[in-house]
Amino acid sequence: MAHQDAPQPGRRDFLYIAAGAVGAVGVAGVTWPLINQLNPDASVLALASIEFDLSSIEEGQSVTIKWRGLPVFVRHRTPTEISEAQAVPLSDLKDPQTDQQRTKEGHEQWLIMVANCTHLGCIPVGESGEFGGWACPCHGSQFDTAGRIRKGPAPTNLVVPPYEFVSDTLVQIG
Template structure:
Protein backbone atom coordinates (compact mmCIF):
# COMPACT_ATOMS: atom_id res chain seq x y z
CA UNK A 1 0.00 0.00 0.00
CA UNK A 2 2.87 2.42 0.79
CA UNK A 3 4.36 1.64 -2.62
CA UNK A 4 1.09 2.56 -4.31
CA UNK A 5 0.83 5.85 -2.34
CA UNK A 6 4.42 6.74 -3.31
CA UNK A 7 3.72 5.92 -6.96
CA UNK A 8 0.55 8.07 -7.10
CA UNK A 9 2.37 10.98 -5.47
CA UNK A 10 5.06 10.93 -8.15
CA UNK A 11 2.41 10.64 -10.84
CA UNK A 12 0.46 13.54 -9.35
CA UNK A 13 3.62 15.71 -9.25
CA UNK A 14 4.32 14.93 -12.91
CA UNK A 15 0.77 15.89 -13.89
CA UNK A 16 1.07 19.20 -12.01
CA UNK A 17 4.42 20.05 -13.66
CA UNK A 18 3.16 19.04 -17.11
CA UNK A 19 0.00 21.12 -16.68
CA UNK A 20 2.05 24.14 -15.58
CA UNK A 21 4.41 23.79 -18.55
CA UNK A 22 1.53 23.57 -21.05
CA UNK A 23 -0.10 26.58 -19.39
CA UNK A 24 3.13 28.61 -19.59
CA UNK A 25 3.57 27.78 -23.29
CA UNK A 26 -0.07 28.69 -23.94
CA UNK A 27 0.29 32.01 -22.10
CA UNK A 28 3.45 32.83 -24.09
CA UNK A 29 1.64 31.98 -27.33
CA UNK A 30 -1.07 34.48 -26.41
CA UNK A 31 1.23 37.25 -25.13
CA UNK A 32 3.84 37.12 -27.96
CA UNK A 33 1.59 38.58 -30.70
CA UNK A 34 0.38 41.31 -28.35
CA UNK A 35 3.93 42.43 -27.57
CA UNK A 36 5.13 41.95 -31.16
CA UNK A 37 2.45 44.31 -32.50
CA UNK A 38 4.14 47.15 -30.59
CA UNK A 39 7.21 46.92 -32.90
CA UNK A 40 7.43 49.48 -35.73
CA UNK A 41 6.20 48.39 -39.15
CA UNK A 42 8.49 47.67 -42.10
CA UNK A 43 8.05 51.09 -43.70
CA UNK A 44 9.21 52.79 -40.51
CA UNK A 45 12.20 50.49 -40.17
CA UNK A 46 13.16 51.22 -43.77
CA UNK A 47 13.51 54.91 -42.86
CA UNK A 48 15.51 54.20 -39.70
CA UNK A 49 18.82 54.69 -41.48
CA UNK A 50 19.96 55.96 -44.86
CA UNK A 51 23.23 55.94 -46.74
CA UNK A 52 24.34 59.07 -48.54
CA UNK A 53 27.20 59.61 -51.01
CA UNK A 54 29.19 62.71 -50.06
CA UNK A 55 31.37 62.83 -53.17
CA UNK A 56 28.95 65.09 -55.09
CA UNK A 57 29.13 67.93 -52.53
CA UNK A 58 31.90 70.42 -53.35
CA UNK A 59 33.82 72.09 -50.54
CA UNK A 60 31.94 75.07 -49.13
CA UNK A 61 28.52 73.75 -50.17
CA UNK A 62 25.73 71.93 -48.37
CA UNK A 63 22.74 69.82 -49.29
CA UNK A 64 19.52 69.04 -47.50
CA UNK A 65 18.38 65.41 -47.44
CA UNK A 66 15.49 63.69 -45.69
CA UNK A 67 15.92 61.17 -42.87
CA UNK A 68 12.94 59.85 -40.86
CA UNK A 69 10.84 62.60 -42.39
CA UNK A 70 13.18 65.31 -41.09
CA UNK A 71 15.38 67.60 -43.17
CA UNK A 72 19.09 67.05 -42.53
CA UNK A 73 21.90 69.45 -43.48
CA UNK A 74 25.06 67.84 -44.85
CA UNK A 75 27.76 70.49 -45.15
CA UNK A 76 31.23 70.15 -46.66
CA UNK A 77 33.04 72.79 -44.64
CA UNK A 78 36.09 74.71 -45.75
CA UNK A 79 39.20 74.84 -43.58
CA UNK A 80 38.36 78.47 -42.76
CA UNK A 81 34.91 77.43 -41.46
CA UNK A 82 36.46 74.68 -39.34
CA UNK A 83 39.06 77.09 -37.92
CA UNK A 84 36.36 79.68 -37.20
CA UNK A 85 34.23 77.08 -35.38
CA UNK A 86 37.16 75.85 -33.31
CA UNK A 87 38.26 79.38 -32.34
CA UNK A 88 34.99 80.09 -30.48
CA UNK A 89 35.29 80.39 -26.70
CA UNK A 90 33.09 77.65 -25.21
CA UNK A 91 32.17 79.91 -22.28
CA UNK A 92 30.48 82.30 -24.75
CA UNK A 93 28.00 79.65 -25.93
CA UNK A 94 24.44 79.24 -24.69
CA UNK A 95 24.68 75.45 -25.25
CA UNK A 96 28.41 74.72 -24.79
CA UNK A 97 29.76 72.13 -27.22
CA UNK A 98 33.10 72.01 -28.97
CA UNK A 99 33.32 71.62 -32.73
CA UNK A 100 35.09 68.31 -32.15
CA UNK A 101 32.05 67.00 -30.23
CA UNK A 102 29.81 67.78 -33.20
CA UNK A 103 31.93 66.10 -35.91
CA UNK A 104 33.84 62.83 -36.37
CA UNK A 105 37.60 62.98 -35.66
CA UNK A 106 38.85 62.03 -39.13
CA UNK A 107 36.09 63.88 -40.96
CA UNK A 108 35.97 67.38 -39.47
CA UNK A 109 35.13 68.84 -42.88
CA UNK A 110 31.69 67.14 -42.78
CA UNK A 111 28.98 68.60 -40.57
CA UNK A 112 25.71 66.65 -40.40
CA UNK A 113 22.76 68.11 -38.45
CA UNK A 114 18.99 67.87 -38.27
CA UNK A 115 17.79 71.02 -40.06
CA UNK A 116 15.18 72.12 -37.54
CA UNK A 117 15.62 75.23 -35.43
CA UNK A 118 15.54 74.19 -31.80
CA UNK A 119 13.22 77.07 -30.96
CA UNK A 120 10.04 76.18 -32.88
CA UNK A 121 11.17 73.71 -35.53
CA UNK A 122 11.57 76.04 -38.53
CA UNK A 123 14.20 75.24 -41.16
CA UNK A 124 17.10 77.73 -40.93
CA UNK A 125 18.70 79.28 -44.00
CA UNK A 126 22.21 78.04 -44.69
CA UNK A 127 25.34 80.16 -45.05
CA UNK A 128 23.72 83.23 -43.54
CA UNK A 129 23.31 85.03 -40.25
CA UNK A 130 25.74 86.94 -38.10
CA UNK A 131 28.09 83.97 -37.70
CA UNK A 132 28.15 82.71 -41.32
CA UNK A 133 26.39 79.51 -40.36
CA UNK A 134 22.59 79.26 -40.33
CA UNK A 135 19.89 81.80 -39.66
CA UNK A 136 16.27 81.10 -38.74
CA UNK A 137 14.27 84.03 -40.15
CA UNK A 138 11.12 83.11 -38.22
CA UNK A 139 12.38 84.28 -34.83
CA UNK A 140 15.97 85.39 -35.41
CA UNK A 141 18.14 82.52 -34.15
CA UNK A 142 21.74 82.63 -35.42
CA UNK A 143 23.90 79.48 -35.57
CA UNK A 144 27.64 79.39 -36.27
CA UNK A 145 29.61 77.23 -38.73
CA UNK A 146 29.31 74.30 -36.33
CA UNK A 147 25.53 74.62 -35.90
CA UNK A 148 25.79 75.99 -32.37
CA UNK A 149 23.29 78.59 -31.19
CA UNK A 150 25.00 81.95 -30.81
CA UNK A 151 22.15 84.49 -30.73
CA UNK A 152 18.37 84.43 -30.57
CA UNK A 153 15.64 82.51 -28.77
CA UNK A 154 16.69 78.93 -29.68
CA UNK A 155 17.68 77.13 -26.46
CA UNK A 156 20.05 74.52 -27.89
CA UNK A 157 22.36 73.76 -30.81
CA UNK A 158 21.11 72.13 -34.00
CA UNK A 159 20.87 68.40 -33.29
CA UNK A 160 23.57 66.08 -34.62
CA UNK A 161 21.92 62.75 -35.54
CA UNK A 162 23.72 59.44 -35.04
CA UNK A 163 25.88 58.75 -38.08
CA UNK A 164 28.90 56.71 -39.13
CA UNK A 165 31.26 56.89 -42.07
CA UNK A 166 31.16 53.66 -44.06
CA UNK A 167 33.96 54.94 -46.32
CA UNK A 168 35.55 58.31 -47.04
CA UNK A 169 32.64 59.27 -49.33
CA UNK A 170 29.73 57.26 -47.90
CA UNK A 171 27.94 58.08 -44.65
CA UNK A 172 25.14 56.18 -42.90
CA UNK A 173 22.73 58.33 -40.90
CA UNK A 174 20.67 56.59 -38.25
Protein backbone atom coordinates (compact mmCIF):
# COMPACT_ATOMS: atom_id res chain seq x y z
CA MET A 1 0.00 0.00 0.00
CA ALA A 2 1.09 3.53 -0.65
CA HIS A 3 1.94 5.47 2.44
CA GLN A 4 2.03 9.24 2.51
CA ASP A 5 4.66 10.82 4.85
CA ALA A 6 3.71 14.49 4.36
CA PRO A 7 1.32 15.71 7.04
CA GLN A 8 -1.87 17.34 5.92
CA PRO A 9 -2.25 21.04 6.73
CA GLY A 10 -4.53 21.55 9.65
CA ARG A 11 -5.94 24.19 11.95
CA ARG A 12 -2.64 24.63 13.76
CA ASP A 13 -0.77 25.61 10.56
CA PHE A 14 -3.51 28.09 9.70
CA LEU A 15 -3.21 29.67 13.17
CA TYR A 16 0.58 30.06 12.77
CA ILE A 17 0.20 31.81 9.42
CA ALA A 18 -2.66 34.04 10.64
CA ALA A 19 -0.74 35.05 13.80
CA GLY A 20 2.36 35.86 11.74
CA ALA A 21 0.34 38.03 9.35
CA VAL A 22 -1.35 39.93 12.20
CA GLY A 23 2.06 40.44 13.85
CA ALA A 24 3.57 41.81 10.61
CA VAL A 25 0.68 44.25 10.17
CA GLY A 26 1.06 45.34 13.80
CA VAL A 27 4.81 45.99 13.40
CA ALA A 28 4.16 48.00 10.22
CA GLY A 29 1.41 49.95 12.00
CA VAL A 30 3.80 50.93 14.81
CA THR A 31 6.83 51.60 12.57
CA TRP A 32 5.12 53.85 10.00
CA PRO A 33 4.32 56.76 12.38
CA LEU A 34 7.86 56.66 13.77
CA ILE A 35 9.38 56.97 10.30
CA ASN A 36 6.78 59.48 9.07
CA GLN A 37 7.49 61.91 11.92
CA LEU A 38 10.99 62.42 10.48
CA ASN A 39 9.55 64.16 7.39
CA PRO A 40 9.53 67.98 7.36
CA ASP A 41 6.23 69.60 8.28
CA ALA A 42 4.04 71.54 5.86
CA SER A 43 5.35 74.97 6.91
CA VAL A 44 8.92 73.98 6.00
CA LEU A 45 7.87 72.49 2.69
CA ALA A 46 5.93 75.65 1.84
CA LEU A 47 9.09 77.73 2.30
CA ALA A 48 11.33 75.35 0.32
CA SER A 49 11.19 77.63 -2.71
CA ILE A 50 9.78 81.09 -3.25
CA GLU A 51 9.26 83.33 -6.24
CA PHE A 52 10.09 87.01 -6.01
CA ASP A 53 9.22 89.81 -8.45
CA LEU A 54 12.28 91.96 -9.16
CA SER A 55 10.49 94.68 -11.13
CA SER A 56 10.01 96.94 -8.10
CA ILE A 57 13.72 97.08 -7.22
CA GLU A 58 15.47 100.05 -8.79
CA GLU A 59 19.11 100.08 -9.82
CA GLY A 60 21.35 100.58 -6.77
CA GLN A 61 18.65 99.37 -4.36
CA SER A 62 18.64 96.30 -2.09
CA VAL A 63 15.77 94.47 -0.45
CA THR A 64 15.76 91.73 2.17
CA ILE A 65 13.31 88.87 1.76
CA LYS A 66 12.77 85.71 3.78
CA TRP A 67 13.48 82.20 2.47
CA ARG A 68 13.45 79.08 4.68
CA GLY A 69 13.43 81.33 7.71
CA LEU A 70 16.66 83.06 6.58
CA PRO A 71 17.05 86.65 5.41
CA VAL A 72 18.16 86.94 1.78
CA PHE A 73 19.66 90.05 0.19
CA VAL A 74 18.48 90.85 -3.34
CA ARG A 75 20.53 93.70 -4.85
CA HIS A 76 20.10 95.41 -8.21
CA ARG A 77 23.71 96.38 -8.81
CA THR A 78 24.84 99.40 -10.79
CA PRO A 79 27.27 99.04 -13.72
CA THR A 80 29.94 100.64 -11.50
CA GLU A 81 29.45 98.00 -8.78
CA ILE A 82 29.64 95.22 -11.37
CA SER A 83 32.84 96.57 -12.95
CA GLU A 84 34.44 97.05 -9.50
CA ALA A 85 33.59 93.47 -8.54
CA GLN A 86 34.93 92.08 -11.82
CA ALA A 87 38.17 94.07 -11.54
CA VAL A 88 39.24 92.55 -8.19
CA PRO A 89 42.17 90.12 -8.63
CA LEU A 90 41.45 86.69 -7.15
CA SER A 91 44.74 86.89 -5.24
CA ASP A 92 43.21 89.70 -3.11
CA LEU A 93 40.37 87.45 -1.94
CA LYS A 94 40.31 85.22 1.13
CA ASP A 95 37.73 82.92 -0.52
CA PRO A 96 38.46 83.30 -4.26
CA GLN A 97 35.35 83.43 -6.44
CA THR A 98 34.83 85.47 -9.55
CA ASP A 99 31.86 87.78 -9.89
CA GLN A 100 30.57 85.55 -12.69
CA GLN A 101 30.51 82.55 -10.31
CA ARG A 102 28.27 84.47 -7.90
CA THR A 103 25.70 85.68 -10.46
CA LYS A 104 23.76 84.18 -13.36
CA GLU A 105 24.89 84.80 -16.93
CA GLY A 106 22.77 87.48 -18.56
CA HIS A 107 21.58 88.71 -15.15
CA GLU A 108 24.86 90.04 -13.69
CA GLN A 109 23.06 93.09 -12.33
CA TRP A 110 21.23 90.89 -9.77
CA LEU A 111 23.09 89.66 -6.71
CA ILE A 112 21.19 87.24 -4.47
CA MET A 113 22.80 86.06 -1.21
CA VAL A 114 21.84 84.65 2.18
CA ALA A 115 22.15 87.61 4.55
CA ASN A 116 24.13 85.88 7.28
CA CYS A 117 27.78 86.61 7.97
CA THR A 118 29.77 83.39 7.62
CA HIS A 119 31.66 84.14 10.84
CA LEU A 120 28.94 83.92 13.51
CA GLY A 121 25.69 84.45 11.59
CA CYS A 122 25.14 88.17 12.17
CA ILE A 123 23.29 90.16 9.51
CA PRO A 124 25.66 92.50 7.64
CA VAL A 125 24.70 96.12 6.94
CA GLY A 126 24.44 96.97 3.24
CA GLU A 127 26.28 99.69 1.36
CA SER A 128 28.89 100.10 4.05
CA GLY A 129 32.49 99.22 4.78
CA GLU A 130 35.68 99.93 2.90
CA PHE A 131 34.60 98.02 -0.20
CA GLY A 132 31.11 99.47 -0.72
CA GLY A 133 29.33 96.17 -0.15
CA TRP A 134 28.31 94.89 3.27
CA ALA A 135 29.89 95.16 6.71
CA CYS A 136 29.15 92.98 9.73
CA PRO A 137 28.67 95.28 12.73
CA CYS A 138 29.44 92.54 15.26
CA HIS A 139 33.00 91.53 14.41
CA GLY A 140 34.03 93.76 11.53
CA SER A 141 33.91 91.43 8.51
CA GLN A 142 33.67 93.40 5.28
CA PHE A 143 32.29 92.14 1.99
CA ASP A 144 32.60 93.74 -1.46
CA THR A 145 29.88 94.49 -4.03
CA ALA A 146 29.80 90.78 -4.98
CA GLY A 147 29.40 89.60 -1.36
CA ARG A 148 32.96 88.26 -1.17
CA ILE A 149 34.88 88.48 2.11
CA ARG A 150 37.62 91.09 1.85
CA LYS A 151 38.50 91.84 5.47
CA GLY A 152 37.73 90.48 8.92
CA PRO A 153 37.20 87.13 10.63
CA ALA A 154 34.56 85.66 8.29
CA PRO A 155 36.10 82.55 6.66
CA THR A 156 34.03 82.49 3.46
CA ASN A 157 31.94 84.66 1.15
CA LEU A 158 28.25 85.30 1.77
CA VAL A 159 26.35 82.22 0.59
CA VAL A 160 24.59 82.33 -2.78
CA PRO A 161 21.42 80.20 -2.51
CA PRO A 162 20.25 78.07 -5.43
CA TYR A 163 18.10 80.25 -7.67
CA GLU A 164 16.99 80.62 -11.26
CA PHE A 165 15.27 83.26 -13.33
CA VAL A 166 11.77 82.26 -14.35
CA SER A 167 11.53 85.41 -16.48
CA ASP A 168 13.41 88.71 -16.71
CA THR A 169 11.62 90.05 -13.65
CA LEU A 170 10.80 86.88 -11.68
CA VAL A 171 13.33 84.82 -9.75
CA GLN A 172 12.73 81.50 -7.98
CA ILE A 173 14.92 80.88 -4.93
CA GLY A 174 15.29 77.30 -3.73
